[in-house]
Amino acid sequence: EPSDPCENFFDYNVSFVGHVVPSSYRSLFDEKRIQDFIDGALKIKCGDFAASLHDHVDCFSKSAAEILGDKEDREIIRIAYSQWLRTQLKNQSLQFRGWLLEHADIGQLTIFGGDPAYLHGVDRDIKIDRPGIFYSPATHDLQKTKEIFRQSRININITSLQFDHAVVNRFHDVTMSGGLCLTEPLPGLSELTSAYDDISFRTISDLEDRVKYFSRPENLRQRTALIKMLQKDINQKSGYPMILKFILSAIKSLG
Numbered sequence: 196e197p198s199d200p201c202e203n204f205f206d207y208n209v210s211f212v213g214h215v216v217p218s219s220y221r222s223l224f225d226e227k228r229i230q231d232f233i234d235g236a237l238k239i240k241c242g243d244f245a246a247s248l249h250d251h252v253d254c255f256s257k258s259a260a261e262i263l264g265d266k267e268d269r270e271i272i273r274i275a276y277s278q279w280l281r282t283q284l285k286n287q288s289l290q291f292r293g294w295l296l297e298h299a300d301i302g303q304l305t306i307f308g309g310d311p312a313y314l315h316g317v318d319r320d321i322k323i324d325r326p327g328i329f330y331s332p333a334t335h336d337l338q339k340t341k342e343i344f345r346q347s348r349i350n351i352n353i354t355s356l357q358f359d360h361a362v363v364n365r366f367h368d369v370t371m372s373g374g375l376c377l378t379e380p381l382p383g384l385s386e387l388t389s390a391y392d393d394i395s396f397r398t399i400s401d402l403e404d405r406v407k408y409f410s411r412p413e414n415l416r417q418r419t420a421l422i423k424m425l426q427k428d429i430n431q432k433s434g435y436p437m438i439l440k441f442i443l444s445a446i447k448s449l450g
Contacts, residue, residue, distance in 0.1 A: 198373035218294035344374035
């Protein structure tokens, strides 16, 4: 059920709830070809957060499949190799998020969670060292998380790098909690809401402009109306019943 947006006395200015590490904390590959692939993908994404990496992955996978296995196995090898490359991209997501948050001039930012080392029993807590960035512990309490989303003027979502299309659950969670979520304009966003342009950013400059705009007191009513519109769109176009209907329809189409 949708919660009403907060209209005054916000606890946080800008929030990021999730895992992120500094951009300098990168693991490098011994094989130059793979490292060049990763660097190329990051260059594409840093230039346009909405950019698809499909062609970059597909081209590299096809060239690799040409020299692996027998001719009749190449398509299977290409698919498997593509999935492996997507995993390597996913593993760069935390550093990519760090790079974005390090460079964005968005005022005071509170990160909830940050370094995911605690999930693996590792005693480590590396943080982005930038004025205006504050850290709070990760929370696994549903009600508290909803309040963080609702009590933040702006919430930022930075989608993991393996996705070219998805609107991840975080966007739905923030919106239905009564918060405003800024995210990348991946294709699925325009399918979900006609207001996708108001809440999306392709570049750091776009993100800065959106944050500044929705932080102004005179735009608070517009912010509230926008959140309620997004909640309506999510209720009408998303949710588990619709996912189930889509899956059953796809199965039925197979005969």
